[in-house]
Amino acid sequence: MSVIRNILNSRSSQGGNFFNILTQILGFKPKSITHYKKAFTHRSLNRKDEEGNAINFERMEFLGDAMLSAVVASHLFKAVPGGNEGYLTKMRSKVVSRKHLNELGKDLGLIKHVQTNIPKDQFGVNIHGNLFEALVGAIYLDRGYKYCKRFIYERVIDPYVDIEQLEGKVISYKSLLIEWCQKEKKEFDFEVYEDTGNDELKHFAVKLRINQRVVAKARATSKKKAEEKASKRAYYALQNKIE
Amino acid sequence: MSVIRNILNSRSSQGGNFFNILTQILGFKPKSITHYKKAFTHRSLNRKDEEGNAINFERMEFLGDAMLSAVVASHLFKAVPGGNEGYLTKMRSKVVSRKHLNELGKDLGLIKHVQTNIPKDQFGVNIHGNLFEALVGAIYLDRGYKYCKRFIYERVIDPYVDIEQLEGKVISYKSLLIEWCQKEKKEFDFEVYEDTGNDELKHFAVKLRINQRVVAKARATSKKKAEEKASKRAYYALQNKIE
Numbered sequence: 001m002s003v004i005r006n007i008l009n010s011r012s013s014q015g016g017n018f019f020n021i022l023t024q025i026l027g028f029k030p031k032s033i034t035h036y037k038k039a040f041t042h043r044s045l046n047r048k049d050e051e052g053n054a055i056n057f058e059r060m061e062f063l064g065d066a067m068l069s070a071v072v073a074s075h076l077f078k079a080v081p082g083g084n085e086g087y088l089t090k091m092r093s094k095v096v097s098r099k100h101l102n103e104l105g106k107d108l109g110l111i112k113h114v115q116t117n118i119p120k121d122q123f124g125v126n127i128h129g130n131l132f133e134a135l136v137g138a139i140y141l142d143r144g145y146k147y148c149k150r151f152i153y154e155r156v157i158d159p160y161v162d163i164e165q166l167e168g169k170v171i172s173y174k175s176l177l178i179e180w181c182q183k184e185k186k187e188f189d190f191e192v193y194e195d196t197g198n199d200e201l202k203h204f205a206v207k208l209r210i211n212q213r214v215v216a217k218a219r220a221t222s223k224k225k226a227e228e229k230a231s232k233r234a235y236y237a238l239q240n241k242i243e
Numbered sequence: 244m245s246v247i248r249n250i251l252n253s254r255s256s257q258g259g260n261f262f263n264i265l266t267q268i269l270g271f272k273p274k275s276i277t278h279y280k281k282a283f284t285h286r287s288l289n290r291k292d293e294e295g296n297a298i299n300f301e302r303m304e305f306l307g308d309a310m311l312s313a314v315v316a317s318h319l320f321k322a323v324p325g326g327n328e329g330y331l332t333k334m335r336s337k338v339v340s341r342k343h344l345n346e347l348g349k350d351l352g353l354i355k356h357v358q359t360n361i362p363k364d365q366f367g368v369n370i371h372g373n374l375f376e377a378l379v380g381a382i383y384l385d386r387g388y389k390y391c392k393r394f395i396y397e398r399v400i401d402p403y404v405d406i407e408q409l410e411g412k413v414i415s416y417k418s419l420l421i422e423w424c425q426k427e428k429k430e431f432d433f434e435v436y437e438d439t440g441n442d443e444l445k446h447f448a449v450k451l452r453i454n455q456r457v458v459a460k461a462r463a464t465s466k467k468k469a470e471e472k473a474s475k476r477a478y479y480a481l482q483n484k485i486e
Contacts, residue, residue, distance in 0.1 A: 053325045062328045066316035073309035074383065082296045085305045140317065145388040 018113070025108055025135070027154055031142050035060075039138035040131070042116035057134035064136030067145070068096050071152040072161075080163060094166050095156065101129030104156060107221040110135065159220070162232075173231040177208075180238075186210050190230070192223050206230045261356070267444070268351055268378070270397055274385050278303075282381035283374070285359035300377035307379030310388070311339050314395040315404075323406060337409050338399065344372030347399060350464040352444060353378065402463070405475070416474040420451075423481075429453050433473070435466050449473045 018037070022030050030036055039057050041047055047055040072095050076088050083091065094100070105111070105128030111120060114131065140148045165172075181188045188210045195203035206226040208216045215237060218229035261280070265273050273279055282300050284290055290298040315338045319331050326334065337343070348354070348371030354363060357374065383391045408415075424431045431453045438446035449469040451459045458480060461472035 049324070051324065054327070058328050059320065059326070059331065062331045063316055063320045066313045070309045070313035073306055077302065077306045077380075081292070081294065083302070084297070085301050088302065088305045137320075145392075149388075 021113060025110075026139065026151060028143070028147060028150075035138040035141040036135070037115075039134040040110075040113045040115055042114055042118070044117040045115055046117075057131065060134035060137035061130050062137070063140060064133035064138075065096070067136050067140050067148050068133065068152060068156070071149045072096055072157065075153075075157050075161065091163070091166050095161055098126060098129055100160070101132050102126060103128070105129050105132035108132070108155070159225075159229075172228060173235045174228050177231045177235055181210060187212070190227050192226065195219060208234050210234070264356060268353075269382065269394060271386070271390060271393075278381040278384040279378070280358075282377040283353075283356045283358055285357055285361070287360040288358055289360075300374065303377035303380035304373050305380070306383060307376035307381075308339070310379050310383050310391050311376065311395060311399070314392045315339055315400065318396075318400050318404065334406070334409050338404055341369060341372055343403070344375050345369060346371070348372050348375035350444070351375070351398070402468075402472075415471060416478045417471050420474045420478055424453060430455070433470050435469065438462060451477050453477070
């Protein structure tokens with residue numbers, strides 16, 4: 001009963017149905033939403049299947065974590081042919097760190113869709129990362145490794161995995177760029193505006209101008225990330241000028 | 244030069260070519276043997292690619308380990324619907340333990356195919372498991388997740404992953420069976436013979452007789468495993484008699 005009430009509540013508060021929300025988050029249509037429903041079910045609902053097994057997202061975190069580790073391992077293996085075992089292990093643990101997974105889950109606003117009997121503000125700080133892992137597990141169960149890999153590339157690797165940043169060689173492209181502008185006596189400014197459009201996720205778009213000329217544009221789920229992305233693009237565009 | 248010499252040596256000593264040997268070990272034809280060659284290349288050869296990156300099996304262990312973890316995670320997730328995160332994590336670490344991977348690599352005789360400049364008896368005890376992991380990594384690179392999963396099911400999960408044994412509920416089916424025969428005053432014997440046939444891997448076949456009647460047969464890469472497998476079959480066949 002409470003499950004149905006929760007789903008209804010969440011539907012009305014989300015102004016859309018779960019299938020559509022999922023399609024936006026995933027970037028593809030789910031085949032079956034059963035696994036995703038589990039991935040958003042908190043243990044406080046005390047749901048059980050016919051055999052009495054608990055239904056909630058905790059087991060799915062285990063599966064999602066394993067898939068994240070495998071996909072990120074294969075990416076790093078190919079991206080850094082000079083990295084030995086120790087290096088690859090270290091880099092992977094940075095990409096799939098609790099902190100990073102929490103950011104990813106938060107950016108996708110996963111917590112909004114959780115079905116729970118306890119207030120959401122009582123969840124611990126790791127709820128975002130846990131939901132992200134569970135979501136990855138659900139994708140694996142629903143669509144297999146291929147879609148799981150695709151999702152991890154689109155949501156984790158392509159936007160955020162930058163080998164130089166992970167190695168600590170580049171802390172922030174924004175700071176590199178600002179430094180260069182100051183040294184070269186150039187003016188710069190970031191014009192940031194909240195993206196319109198009816199995406200489930202709020203986006204920020206940014207234009208980076210150097211001496212009044214737009215040199216890069218970017219779009220991301222936070223102001224900070226959009227600025228960093230635009231700075232990185234400008235940095236590579238201007239690379240022969242910077243240093 | 245030494246690489247070529249080693250490959251030739253190994254070919255003649257193996258009485259077959261690397262492609263055929265691989266096909267027997269893998270259970271399918273490799274698309275390209277490049278990755279497998281790396282998976283059998285020891286660092287002592289000091290091989291490098293055009294960019295100066297080391298070519299040996301150590302990096303591939305990282306990849307194979309990640310794939311083993313993912314496939315075993317997905318198997319356990321489905322096989323034990325009542326197991327929580329902690330349980331699944333513990334069970335997985337038993338399946339992919341160093342000890343178990345060493346056994347698997349040893350059974351496949353992987354060490355025979357290593358290209359090395361140091362004597363093989365100087366390798367540490369973990370060489371077998373390391374080669375097994377690297378082989379799994381090579382399969383992933385050559386044929387993708389699907390074949391990797393298939394290989395792990397055929398070589399790891401189907402023959403060796405028994406939830407009750409992993410949980411420590413059943414230490415050995417052979418001992419359960421012997422206990423039952425003694426209690427019931429039944430005679431039993433195992434007839435073991437080395438399998439003929441021209442497999443790359445030596446196999447042992449076993450017949451288990453209880454009161455002179457053959458109740459189960461099995462085939463495996465060691466005498467001990469064949470006996471255990473036959474005992475397990477007999478155990479399930481006789482289950483309503485044994486308690």
